[in-house]
Amino acid sequence: MAAHDITPSTDDRLRDRAMGALMGAFIGDALGVGPHWYYDLDQLVADYGPWIDTYTRPRPGRYHEGLEPGQPSQSGILLEMMLRSLVDCGGYDEADFCRRLDTELFPQLDGTPMHGPGGFTSQSMRDAWHKRVQQGLPWGAIGGNADNTEAAERIIAIAVRYALTPGELARSVTANTALTQADGTVMAMTTAFGAVLGMLVEGHRLDGDLSDKLMARVKTGELPFHTITQGKLEAPSRKQQEKRHEGLFASPDALLTPSCIARAAHANTIRIEPASQVGLLYGLPCAVYHQFPAAYYLAARFTDDFEPAVLHAINGGGQNMARAMLTGALSGAMVGLSGIPQRFIDGLERAEPLLALAEALAGDIKGHGGEARDRS
Template sequence: MNAVVQPSMQSRIQGALMGAFIGDALALGPHWYYDLDEMRRDYGAWVDGYTAPKAGRYHGGLPAGASSQSGYILALTLRSLVEKGGYDEADFCRRMDEELFARMDGTPNSGPGGYTNQSIREGWAGRYAGQPWGQVARLADNTDAVERIIAIAARYALDANQIADHVSSNTVLLQRDTTVAAMTTAYGIVLGALMSGASLDGALSGGLVTAARGGQLRFQGSTPVDGKPAVAGQFPTPEPLLMASTAARMAANPQIRVEPASSIAQVHGLQCAAYFVLPSSYYLAARFQGDFEQAVLHAVNGGGQNQSRAVLTGALSGAIGGMEAIPQRFLEGLQQRDEYLALTQKLAQQALAVRA
């Protein structure tokens, strides 16, 4: 029997990033259907590829395989990281001002990529009113930050503390709820661990929590002050790190069956908040492990905020299986594929250069 060849770390890093772009584009058409019967009338019993949005719906006018605004911001973050050689907050903020906010008017359907989420609209409003970065964050509880920090986690995949510092700092630029910041930072740390070769299983979170409590991982620390972590990357409790293994144990338990797997979205909730989207994403990635296609398509076919669910599941699944796990048809149908492949390859090389 031939031994299974594990993907290289470069493949895992690039797989996580491309998996996020692919998940975003796969959900572009059937995004935000809370009536699942309506979604199936419009797109059939099972969405299995790229589709264009119906007229009058979110992201209307974009072609099949295009990126939503979430994908646009992920690419913006990725370009900043590649061109600056690491996370440069001033450069990220400048790009948000010049490349995104300058193309918006504050309404939900303005700006590149179709629909603009709440935290981004609130950030635009603050900047439009003349507020400096550092004062524009509001209390939106969606996963906007989780989606863009995938690139930051990839850049610092070899250093969980760098992930914790930079992810938490980037998150609170636009979302100041500390629970959302903690969940976002925990996702980045988990994703980094997977890109480094860890398994998404019932043991993963325990090791991370032990490291946090022992001070080796900058996660649990000082009590937040004025709605922000007193020290970047540190939160009052390490419990957000437990979500990944909780979902993995659920997926592995034969006495707990969710069929079809896409129905996990209804178990945890179809809505946009991070505490609905993240548990479902961890579950699908853990249940299907390296089967990228099944994990991401179940995320899409669950309905509701399936775009965020597919982005986060795609990143986790791509980190587990690497580029080898991503079907060629998903790469071929992705708009801006060549640009994304080039950027993700460069970022992976930068991430790995520190251990050379």
């Protein structure tokens, strides 16, 4: 049963995909609250059974203790904070977002992991708190080297907002990521994830052709990645060398990964069964280089089916919350809000305010759009 009936006009399809990406992320986050960070997969099964298919309560003594099924972790809270900032300001306003961190989040933190809204505070946000609150450093000087997906989770809203303007999307995502995570690889992979999500909201598919489309935007200068190749990554001609694109990021590899993984997801000779074991293949920990590939795989494999995509993400253990949040955004962008089962909306705390915010942001999407850019 779908959440809403969406009429098939171009504007409504775009709105459907935008709202699907946002609500898919909120759903993935809340699904992870109970079974978060089980690296002992046998214990995960012992505590929650062989298959988790809904929102659950954390066990005593574990992460997010005290939260109820359907409530958000701090990742979901930060995504909502970003979403509210974008809606209130009509676009990305760094000063406004930083003010919200200073006044709404940081006063609730104490620099320790098992504390703060949502029951846990990530390494990158703890580092930012120490530098900002204890050391008094200005914004722009507190980004650290944590390699988690903390920034990637909140920039989902930015990627949706600027889905039709990829240059602005990349600039805003990169700037926002740098607030808390300054590592070049993390920034490149996070910006690439934002660019992928933007294309899915725009109406493209997560398939073997998506990376070529992303690379075309590198060539036009819309995406800030370095490249010297031509065509299908062939050696550059002399003319091409003279017109090389020296972007902010050293290589476009993070843009090439999604299509490689999408091909693998649909190859007859490559199979991960059950799909939840994608976490074992790419790695159970928190780093971006574990999380993005697994999310791309699940979203590509279950292209038109939100439920198995996010549930396989959750049932894989490890940093399954981030895996489900990222997968939920990608899958939600492809199936749209209309393709998300109603029970996931019904079980989400404060679903109606979140839907209202998502609809408001979707209504703000502007760019060089129209039927020519709609690929659904």
